Structures are given as structure tokens and as C-alpha cells.
Amino acid sequence: TISISQRLFYSKKNVDPETMLLPYLRKKLRLTGTKYGCGGGGCGACTVMISRYNPITKRIRHHPANACLIPICSLYGAAVTTVEGIGSTHTRIHPVQERIAKCHGTQCGFCTPGMVMSIYTLLRNHPEPTLDQLTDALGGNLCRCTGYRPIIDACKTFCKTSGCCQSKENGVCCLDQGINGLPEFEEGSKVRHEQGTRVFSGERMMWFSPVTLKELLEFKFKYPQAPVVMGNTSVGPEVKFKGVFHPVIISPDRIEELSVVNHAYNGLTLGAGLSLAQVKDILADVVQKLPEEKTQMYHALLKHLGTLAGSQIRNMASLGGHIISRHPDSDLNPILAVGNCTLNLLSKEGKRQIPLNEQFLSKCPNADLKPQEILVSVNIPYSRKWEFVSAFRQAQRQENALAIVNSGMRVFFGEGDGIIRELCISYGGVGPTTICTKNSCQKLIGRCWNEEMLDTACRLVLDEVSLLGSAPGGKVEFKRTLIISFLFKFYLEVSQILKKMDPVHYPSLADKYESALEDLHSKHHCSTLKYQNIGPKQHPEDPIGHPIMHLSGVKHATGEAIYCDDMPLVDQELFLTFVTSSRAHAKIVSIDLSEALSMPGVVDIMTAEHLGDINSFCFFTEAEKFLATDKVFCVGQLVCAVLADSEVQAKRAAKRVKIVYQDLEPLILTIEESIQHNSFFEPERKLEYGNVDEAFKVVDQILEGEIHMGGQEHFYMETQSMLVVPKGEDQEMDVYVSTQFPKYIQDIVASTLKLPANKVMCHVRRVGGAFGGKVLKTGIIAAVTAFAANKHGRAVRCVLERGEDMLITGGRHPYLGKYKVSTRRQGGRIYVVDITSYQCTGQPLVIEMGLLKMDNAYKFPNLRCRGSACRTNLPSNTAFRGFGFPQAALITESCITEVAAKCGLSPEKVRIINMYKEIDQTPYKQEINAKNLIQCWRECMAMSSYSLRKVAVEKFNAENYWKKKGLAMVPLKYPVGLGSRAAGQAAALVHIYLDGSVLVTHGGIEMGQGVHTKMIQVVSRELRMPMSNVHLRGTSTETVPNANISGGSVVADLNGLAVKDACQTLLKRLEPIISKNPKGTWKDWAQTAFDESISLSAVGYFRGYESDMNWEKGEGHPFEYFVYGAACSEVEIDCLTGDHKNIRTDIVMDVGCSINPAIDVGQIEGAFIQGMGLYTIEELNYSPQGILHTRGPDQYKIPAICDMPTELHIVLLPPSQNSNTLYSSKGLGESGVFLGCSVFFAIHDAVSAARQERGLHGPLSLNSPLTPEKIRMACEDKFTKMIPRDEPGSYVPWNVPI
Ligand SMILES: Cc1cc2nc3c(=O)[nH]c(=O)nc-3n(C[C@H](O)[C@H](O)[C@H](O)COP(=O)(O)OP(=O)(O)OC[C@H]3O[C@@H](n4cnc5c(N)ncnc54)[C@H](O)[C@@H]3O)c2cc1C
Ligand code: FES
């Protein structure tokens, strides 16, 4: 029996042990508020609260958990609370749901139920949380839209210091009223506990849940190979992603002996069944109570427990499971391994103790558990006087990211003599297991703790941890550097303590070296926002310009907002999954479907042969194939589609399709290889202004350089999803799909089915994030899914798993920019810029936009830019927020930075010198008025106190050797427009019903950017009626035909003008009626209109902005207007580890007249954080064979809550008129991404400072993303010099830079 959101389920009879809670909730119970984002515990979209009675404390423990990793069988006697269980619009919404919506903490809303449940659980345990607890609680929840600031703001209202309702005179908070009137989970009253072992048997698997230790040992004896599943956070991902299968699982349930906490005279004994979160709490308590000299180990463990995974995983994962899994990148094992810990084992044969040492960690048979043994507890001894323990780690992201390298180090000195008596150093992430450097440590015994010892230690350790150039995970030189950088940190830490303990005998550290020891990361955030003032003449009920909450905000927060895969099962529905190519360039020799076809539940497997002449569609110039025919051109290319009764059956069968390949030459993966093989898409584009060749002849200083920029994964939280339903009549087909472009889906499906478009209707209610990624590949997947649905006359659903989505769909194009710039030696004025750019894999449209936007905010008198689109054997990249601008403008800003370094000026000085001022002309001869650009720049300078902080940064850098700060400000001129009038046309349909209510529909897609909310604001203004009177259901090709793609920042602009047009038509018709009865209601007017036979329905239309571009002449008017802005960021870097922290960002934006400043600020900051991810931590890795390694949140790191700037200030410029656009507003969806590069250049500034101090004065060329690896390796020092380097070509690297 389990209780799910206060409902009881008797599940013993029908539950399959292979079923996880998430599909059980979503598919079986139809509780779809809990979302699927990754299936591996990495995103938090599936967060629920688990409540369990703890027999030891006799209290109920509530904790957050990832439903995707919880086997349903493990929930016996537990209560599961889902987002539906805490509040709904039908009953009452919970304060968490209300505040997250009202604080604008939802955009696409897909992450919101998970966020809500994380906060809700926190509040159940801590009704007045601290800010630390808050950020901790949200560390395991990813959001791709908001940038987290509004979510934190919503949460802060629950903190004691927030001034929320707690501080009212009666001291009673809305939280104190019971949980939304719903009864509390009560052990005993609601959940019946059967005593004794429970057994569940599924189709393929048996599950045993013993409740006593004795029974557990019996089972382990009987099934020695069966895993003892505790949190399932190690076993679960192995089963799901690595195809491991366990026919039997033993899952101990409430066995008290596994939860012991014993304080003995020599140390602490912790039960193997304690969760990592419980261990953290216990240790935090112990370090408060015991003297510091005894708690060195516990402090070190606590440090890593603070950043290990997210709160959900820490609450699920057990200490025993963590130790026994022996992951090579385990954070705790390297510490436990140096601490003389012992493992208490038990089997039917009796007790045994084994040391937790290197042999155990490397699974040496004579040092390991026997198969029938279980781990009961772990002894962690107290430290002694003169004993010191430290822990270090560096990951791609500070929190919720596996370490690249981690380490535990312990030293024990003779009483006050500073002579090493014991030394233990171990590392994770540098081999197949945790590595202990035993030999090195042995050789250092008896040495004094001084720099000579350190030097020897570094050399010995580097030698002992010999990491091959081809080691899995790559970053080999970085790892080598970290190994000794951590050692140096340990040396400094211990030296500092020794100095404190005995100032006479131990030398003090130079002040500037102490900086190596301080922590970069703060959990405190503050932010300010400045919206525009509403004009005094505006009607008080007119919502335009007001920060109206997202129309679906509350529904996002209650889980009631319906996304594509939340739609209920259609009768006889089938599931489709793809088999994709595992080779990057090969001939398909044969495809054997026989075994797969014989699998249970399989209905059909379709190949290119089945599709025949409808196996392709042409959107650009070249037709793209749906399923591969005789050759494959990239890994992830669709080869066949498996159709089965269920998702599980389809996936199982897909694994049995056997394809034989024969590799083909050449294999082109990189831009360099494309250049070498002359492999490009046509045409090459060029834009030229002034006379570049002549100008180069007369200048006195020429600089040349290049910058490489990696791609980016969209990582929309909702993966590609669709449901195609044949209507059974007249060949009609309904396509429910998560897309930005329903018309295109309609076209491609109609063409595939050889139907006229009027038979295929495409419906989109909302999309859980898109960012450009839900267009082209979505169309191909929809075509194949529709083909299957048509062939079998049954509804077909296709929802990609996260890994498939990342593998198949492509993302932002990587770029290479080569530049040649000339300046005078003094002054910083740039005369000529010549840039050649290459875009990796994909149609040339992005490169065109890149060229048109390459000047960013600068007037270069002579400019030439050329762009080529490379054709490689990687999946084709596609549109992504900013569409070439974030890449192209980075090249330009890099030129500026290099010019500044050469001229001895700050980059900001060179920026303002070269910026557009007042009225001018772009390189394609479009007029531009840059007044607001300069105003943004000046305002940002002032608001960020740039000059004062620049001085403070320089002072900090002079005083600190191992930490450096950097400050950078970048301007933004983002041209908005689609390059053609037809691409900008839009339509809307507005109906007034006889009760006076209004239904509006338009061609734009709601994908988090709030377009529907803005449209209702427009109707409200135009028809002068309250927003509550207007409804919007979704987008459909049935109501608005031929609608353009939703993208390019202009969705609200264009559709808003169409909606306005429709409203004005209606108003014009109704004006006589209204003026006759001015005091009447809309109901009265509608009835009168009806009685007088006046239509209450109108179509609105907008033709699109004038726009053209002649590439032959290099002239045109491709854009309607420009968005201006500026951002200033300050960072601090750790030169020893490559870590960085964004300390503060100030953003000033010119938004024209904002329609909804809350939504606009949401777009700006969300895009900024996405851009920050692009330029700093988001890194895609491909094998030399072209296989994408980074296929989920575990490997690919988007910004998390820990990446938010400590301070964030956003100001909108006062309203400015912009005659052609909707109420003078500007589209802001994309421009903010580029502002993320202020963080890139701030890091650049900090790295430059480090290099200057180390005497490295040459030009500094840094590529994007500026990851910890690149930062560390650029801060060259004695450690980077000490590491061994491999000759290029002497090994096969794990990954190739793309
Ligand atoms: C999204 C995610 C992020 C993560 N991030 C980090 C991170 O940042 N740092 C880090 O170090 N780790 C990280 N991990 C790994 C995590 O720490 C381990 O998966 C976890 O500690 C395993 O514990 P468990 O209880 O879930 O093990 P389970 O999966 O339940 O079991 C794991 C193994 O341990 C064995 N076992 C368990 N208990 C016993 C026992 N009492 N006796 C004998 N055998 C036993 C089982 O037989 C099984 O083989 C992450 C995992 C996930 C899913
Ligand atoms: S879906 Fe469970 S954590 Fe991502």
C-alpha cells in the first residue's frame, strides 16, 4: 500500500518491480503534474515529497525525491505527495504555488511543479528557512527559462527575514493553516503496515523487501548476485542507461540496524542505510559538539556533502550505496579512504570488518565484500591532535555536477614537530576507481612540512597517478594540474593551521597567497529591478505596461497546465521510437529486423523502404531525408522507427534491430576538417562596407587572431513530444505536438501522407521551452509518426528521451572566427576589420544573420565579413535563440579586447570609442539611430559604478595571487526582423460570445515567453474590457491558417498587431451600439449586435514589416528596429582550480515601451543566464568517431541556481517611441543571450590579470566556453609547467574539440 497525494493505492498485486514512480504517476494514475525531464535524477522536474515514519526517531521524515529513480516497490508504507496533492485551482492553491506564480517564477512552466515540490518539502521541514537552506533545496532543480532569480524571490518570502505574513501582528502565517486543509500523513491511521517480507514479481524481475536483518541476510545468501537497492541512484541509472539487468532485487525496508548512529570513544559509526542527507545532518551536529581537532574528517565530508548532487539525490542515496558503488568520481570515498575507516560487514556466517582502503575501492577480491555479505555500518574515526584532513573538488559547475577531479588528504604530524608521521592522499576522477597515492605518501614520511616537501610531493604524485592522454572524460592536462593544485591548497591550509597553533615555529604565509584558501561561492543573492513608469494619461484599467503574471502561472505551479505528453492515452494508442545510426559516415550494409519484430508488443518497424518516395521534405534548398536509405551521415541519424503497444516494448525492440555498417571516408567532424576537405554548403556569404583592402595599406598596426566557439544544446525541459491521432473519417489527422511552427508540421505531415493540408490539423496548447529547437527535426519526427499512425489507423505517440533528444536534434552552431583588424598605435580607434567566419554544420541562414549582426554596436569605417557553412558528419545544427548573433558578436568583441590589450587601453574604452553614435548607417546601409545605445552604455557605467569597481578590482588583484577578479562591460545592438515581409505576416481571430466573453486565438506559440498573456493584455486595452473576460485556448492550424514560425523575438510584436487589428474591426462594428448604450455591459452590446445581425467575430491581419536584403549589393533594410542594451559583470576566479563566480551583473535595456515589464525582464534575465551558460560552462563533447558523449544533465551542465550572480540589477530605459511596432514595444526574446558574454570577458580580464602578474604579457586568446579547464590552463604557473604533456598524435583523445 502506498499513499499518493492522500489517496491510497493497493499495489501489491499489480505492480511490476521494473516500474518507477514517475511513469506510474503519469501513465497509470494520470497525475501528470510531475514531469519527465531526464529520467536520471539530474533535472528535478519529477520532484515529489516522500514521507516515511522513522521508527528510531518516532517521527515522520519528509524528503524530496526524484520520482524517475524511485522503484514503485520501494514505497511500501510511504506517502508520496505530488504537486496535485498540495493545492489546485479547484480547491485552493498552496502559498508556494501562489508565490512562485505571482513572483513571475514560471515561464514555460515545465520545471515549476518540481520547483514547487522542492520548496514545499523544505517548508514542511523548516517553516522559516534560511537563504542557505533555500538555495540548497533548489540545487537539484534545473530551469532553462527564468534564470532562477524570480524563483528565489518567491522563496525568499518564506524566510524569516522576508517580512511576509509571519510578521503580521498575530504572528500567524498562511503556512500555519495546515497544508491547504488536507489532512497530514499519519502513520498508522492511513497506512496499514503488514509485518514480514514483501515479494513482488514482475514479468522479468523479482523484488524482495525484507524487514529484519536476519531475513536480509537470508536473501543475500540465497541471491548473492542481487543488488541491495537503497536509494537506487546508482543501480537505477545503470539499468536505465547502461542496459544492466537484475532478475532479483533485494530492498531492505526499515531495518533499524542499517540506520544506527553510534558515538564511541574512538569515532562515529554510521549505518549504511542512512541517506546522505541524514549523514550531513548528523555530521553537522557532531562538529558543533566536539572539539575541532576531533572532527577533521567530518568537516571534510561535510564540505563535499554540501555540493554532492542535489537535495533529492542526497535524500535518496544511502551512505552504503555510495561506498559500495565505488564510482570513480565518488566524492566521499576519497575522503573515507584517507581516514582509516572500517566497514562492518555481516552475512549469515557472521560479522567481519574490512578497511575502506585502496584495495577495497579497486574491488580486489580479498579486500572486498563477499557476494552474500552486506554492509551494516561504517566506522569513521575521530581525528587526533596534529592531524589534518581536507577535501577538494572541481566540477564543470559548482553544484550538482560530478567532480572532474576530487580529493581527500590527511596528514598526521609528530607532536608539535612538523614532521610527517602519516600521510594519505587519494583522488577521484583520475582512473577507473578512487586512486590512493600510497607510494608517494610513504616516501614523504619523516619529511618536514615545507616547500621542498611540496615540490617532491607534486612530482611523486604526478608520477604515481599516471593519467594517459586518452583517458576517459578527456581534460587530461587539466586533471593533472588539478592533482597538484589541490596538493598545494592542502599544503597551504595545513601550513596556515600550523602557524596558528605554533606561531613561533612555523613561518606565516604571505598575505597574497592566503587567497588560495578562501571559498568563492556565496549562497546569498540580492537583486533589484527597475521597470518603466506608466504614463499619467493611461486609463487605470488598461493593463498594457503592467507586470501582469503569466496567464498560466498558477496552472504551471499546480501541475494543471497540460503539455503534449500529459494528454491522456487515446484508445489503442501505439508508441514510436527510433533506431539511430551509431556511425558518423557509413554505408548501411544490412538491417535485420527479425528479432526485433518478434518481441512482445511490437506492431511494426518502418525503414526508408516503407516510406518510399515520401521519405523526404524540402524546407530550405536541399530536401532532407526522414529515414536513412543506403548511407548514414552522422551519429544519431534516424534509421528506422519501431512501433509497439507501449514505450517499454518499443524501446526493448529497438535495441534488437541489427544494422551492419561499412565505414566510409572521409570522416569530417571539425571546422578545420571541413576547410581541409572543402566541404561547405552553398552559398558563401559576404558583406563589405568601405574599402577594406585600400584601408589596410594605410594603417600602422595590424592584429590577427582567431576565436573558436563551441555549440550549445537547447535543453528545453520538455523533450520533443507529439501525439498523432487519425480521426477515422475523411483521412483527417490531428497532430498534437510540441512545436514552434504548426504550419510547417501540417505541411510536412500532409506531404508525407499525400493529403491536402486541410485534412491535417496541428494543435499546440503550450510548449515546455523551445529556444529554436522545435522546428525542423520536430517536423521530421512528426512526419514519420504520422506515417505510422496512418498506416495502422491508430493513434501514435512519440516522446524522445533526453539522451535521444540531445543526440538527434542538433543545437547552436559552433563557430570559428578569424579576424584581421587595424588600429593606430594610440587612441584605440579601429579603422578596418576583416572577419572570416565558419559555422559548423547546418544551413547557411544562420551565417547570413551572423554577418548582418557582426558589427554589434560598432561603426567600423571599413568592414568585410565573410561566412561559410561547413558540411560535416555531425547532426545538423539548427536555430537557437539569437540565431548566429551570440557567435558573430563574440568574434567582434574578441577583436576589441585584443585591440585594447595592444593599445594599453581598457576594452571598455575601445568599445565606446568605436561605438555607433546618434544617426548612422549599418554595413548594409540601413539607417540607425544609436541614441539609446549610448544611453544604455552610460546608464550601465553609472549604475554599476564601473570606474570605482575597476579600481577596486585592480587593488584586489594586486593583493591576491591565487584569486583574481575581472570586470567587463559589453554593449548590445540587436537587430530585430525576419529579413522578409512575408515571414513577418501574422493573423488572429477574435470572437465575442453573447454573454460578453471573448475568445482570442492567433498564430503565435506560447513557449514560455508569455505571448498569450501579452495578447490578452492587447485585447483588454483594445476592447476596453477586463483581462478576466478574455480567454485563449491554444494555437491551431484550424483557427489561424498559414501562421509563420514563432521565433526571432517578434512573436508578440507581429501577432499583437493582428490581434489589435481584429479588435479594432470589432470595435468599429460595435461602436454605434456602445455609444447608444454607454453604460451597458459587453453582454448587452453583444446581444444587441446579434439582434441587429452584426458579426461578433473578426479576423485580424498584419502584413509584416517592410524588409529586404540584397546580398549581391550587400545592401538592404532587413530589420525593423534595434534593441539596445549593455551589461557589466564582475567575476572572481580561482587560478588554482579554474573555478569562477559571477559576483555581480548590471543590465540596462532599451525595450521601447514595455507591454509587460515582468515578462520582458524575465526574457532578458533568462536569456542572460542562458548566454552565460553558453559562454562559460555548457560544453558538448564528441568522440573522435563523432559520437556525442554529452547526452543528459549529468554530462552537460546548464546553469543551475549556484550560477546566479550574487547580485543582479536590471533597469529598463524610460519608454521611447518606436512608431511601427505594437504600442512602441520591442521584442526581447533573444537579445539577452549575448549579454552573457560580459561574464566571458570578465573572466578574460581576470585571467589576463593573473597572467600579467606571472610575467606573461603576450596576447591572450581564449575560446568559448570558458570552462574551468580553460581558465585553469590559461593561468599558467609552476604547476602547469610541472605536468607531463603528451605529444599530439601520440594518443587517441577521448574527445575532439568541435
Ligand atoms: C543525478 C545524480 C547525481 C549524482 N551526483 C553525485 C555527486 O556529485 N558526487 C558523488 O559522489 N556522487 C554523485 N552521485 C552518485 C550517488 O552518490 C550514488 O549513486 C549514491 O550514493 C548511491 O547510493 P544508493 O543508496 O542510491 O545506491 P543504490 O543504487 O541503491 O545501490 C548501489 C550499490 O550499492 C550496493 N549496496 C547498497 N547498500 C548496500 C549494503 N548495505 N550492503 C551491500 N551492498 C549495498 C547495491 O548492491 C548496489 O550495488 C549522483 C547520482 C545521481 C543519480
Ligand atoms: S526526470 Fe527525474 S530528475 Fe529529471
Ligand code: FES
Ligand atoms: S520555466 Fe523553468 S524550464 Fe521553463
